[in-house]
Amino acid sequence: MKAVVLGSAAGGGFPQWNCRCANCALAWQRDPRAPWRTQSSLALIDHQACVVVNASPDIGQQLRATPSLWPRASRHSPIETVVLTSAEIDHVGGLLSLRERHAFEIVALAPVRAAVADNPMFQPLSAGWMTAEADLPISVASCELTLFHVPGKVPLYLEGTDPITESDAGETGGVAVSGPNGSFVYIPGCAALSDEVRRRAEHADIILFDGTLFDDDEMRRADLGEKTGRRMGHMPMTGPGGSLDWLASLPARRKIYTHINNTNPVLIAGSPERSCVENAGVEIAFDGMEIAL
Secondary structure: OEEEEEEOEOOOOEOOOOOOOHHHHHHHOOOOOOOOEOEOEEEEEOOOOEEEEOOOOOHHHHHHOOHHHOOOEOOEOOEEEEEOOOOOHHHHHHHHHOOOOOOEEEEEEHHHHHHHHOOHHHOOOOEEEEEEOOOOOEEEOOEEEEEEEOOEOOOHHHOOOOOOOOEOOOOOEEEEEEEOOEEEEEEOOOOOOOHHHHHHHHOOOEEEEEOOOOOOOHHHHOOOOOOOOHHHOOOOOOOOOOOHHHHHHOOOOEEEEEOEOOOOHHHOOOOHHHHHHHHOOOEEOOOOOEEEO
């Protein structure tokens, strides 16, 4: 089995469609240091079937770019299951592109299912639902995986005026995959390091982790918004309580950042910030990245 990073950017992709910040300007110019990226999603693939983790709005483009996921007959995709780690639009919007009479199962923790399944927009899907219990392994397609709670928040469209940004009630989740050759953990969104997140990461051989922002205030400094990373439910890589030092200390053989915002300077190959991350032993995911499991 292998994992394929279908998309490695945060919501909006890179370059973001309506942005010409310093990073996006390089990408629009097709500078080779700033390759384009779609919104975060992952596929777990073997010779029989596929599990997609998060259906980004770019999923059509991602599937066309991944021959392992091409249909094998009329109306016969290898995708059997879609696992959702949150109900944010950049993780569920692609479900609307999977509505052409292909039966599959959607797996999510209860709060995520509640946010999505009751929305009539998703009724045309030929999909069944499985509500996963946190920390209980389940067999989906041809692999065994476990969903677990990660500190985060409700989706933006359900926030209200004063959301809890480090809720541990299941609005945000991570996925752990275990196999005979090791374990793999995928956490594309994380607001804080809970005991559960630490435990899962400390026992994983490969970790893909939330790399949204390099530092908490970068969007404010770029005059691209008033929210900090933590207010959006994402701990930064650096600064007080950042994730980089923690990731660097873990025994995993591969540590990889994904879900990277268009403002994050690590998107630019050769930047001081990219070198800082790579010198700490952490990789930057890219679209099409394959990881043997």
